[in-house]
Amino acid sequence: MAGKSQVCKIARLQSLFYRDCKMSNEGLINIHSVIPFSKINGPGNRMVIFFQGCNKRCPGCFNPNTHHFETVNLYSPEAIFKKHPVNGIDGITVSGGEPFLQHDGLLKLLKAAKEMYGLSTIVYTGLTYNELEERPDYLSCLSFIDALVDGRYEESKKEKTLLARGSTNQRFYFFSSRYTEADFYMAGKIEFIIGKNGIVTKTGFSNIGIRIN
Numbered sequence: 758m759a760g761k762s763q764v765c766k767i768a769r770l771q772s773l774f775y776r777d778c779k780m781s782n783e784g785l786i787n788i789h790s791v792i793p794f795s796k797i798n799g800p801g802n803r804m805v806i807f808f809q810g811c812n813k814r815c816p817g818c819f820n821p822n823t824h825h826f827e828t829v830n831l832y833s834p835e836a837i838f839k840k841h842p843v844n845g846i847d848g849i850t851v852s853g854g855e856p857f858l859q860h861d862g863l864l865k866l867l868k869a870a871k872e873m874y875g876l877s878t879i880v881y882t883g884l885t886y887n888e889l890e891e892r893p894d895y896l897s898c899l900s901f902i903d904a905l906v907d908g909r910y911e912e913s914k915k916e917k918t919l920l921a922r923g924s925t926n927q928r929f930y931f932f933s934s935r936y937t938e939a940d941f942y943m944a945g946k947i948e949f950i951i952g953k954n955g956i957v958t959k960t961g962f963s964n965i966g967i968r969i970n
């Protein structure tokens with residue numbers, strides 16, 4: 758019979774499993790939005806892909822519109838790269854929302870980015886690395902990730918330097934030699950992007966009125 762801590766662990770895994778089932782979209786990814794070109798979400802020129810859906814509800818989260826689990830945009834990785842060509846892009850940054858809740862789609866996206874386009878890959882997750890280790894199906898993504906930034910946003914530990922993370926509890930993990938932590942010091946904390954339609958999008962690592970379109 759499971760002890761109290763085991764019961765808690767089982768309940769947490771069941772909850773994650775239920776959420777994964779709900780997030781299954783038969784190979785397609787529920788995407789909140791894509792910023793085709795950013796210089797502030799990791800080293801170099803990056804396409805930033807925001808997954809839809811997160812159950813953490815961190816107070817002060819920069820992207821609260823990514824929390825709900827309704828379908829926003831269903832894309833295959835191929836469709837994302839067709840809509841947003843990778844010319845001039847060094848890599849993709851995957852954020853959210855919680856990317857690992859759609860781990861099948863995440864894996865396909867990371868593989869496509871690396872194998873089809875030679876892009877680098879960075880993933881921001883609200884899970885800690887220790888939590889990822891409990892899930893072999895999540896761990897399979899790590900072989901296609903150059904850098905992982907883990908942990909939920911903690912407002913009391915807000916990052917005050919230009920290091921590309923929301924709060925100081927979040928840690929960097931490097932699974933290739935492509936980047937080091939020094940590469941994650943950005944030129945600023947916020948970036949404004951003017952789209953072809955004239956809509957201004959704000960992105961970065963400050964939650965002052967961030968809007969993602």
Ligand code: SF4
Binds near residue numbers: 811815818854
């Ligand atoms: S884990 Fe990330 S996306 Fe989810 S609520 Fe926390 S900061 Fe927001």
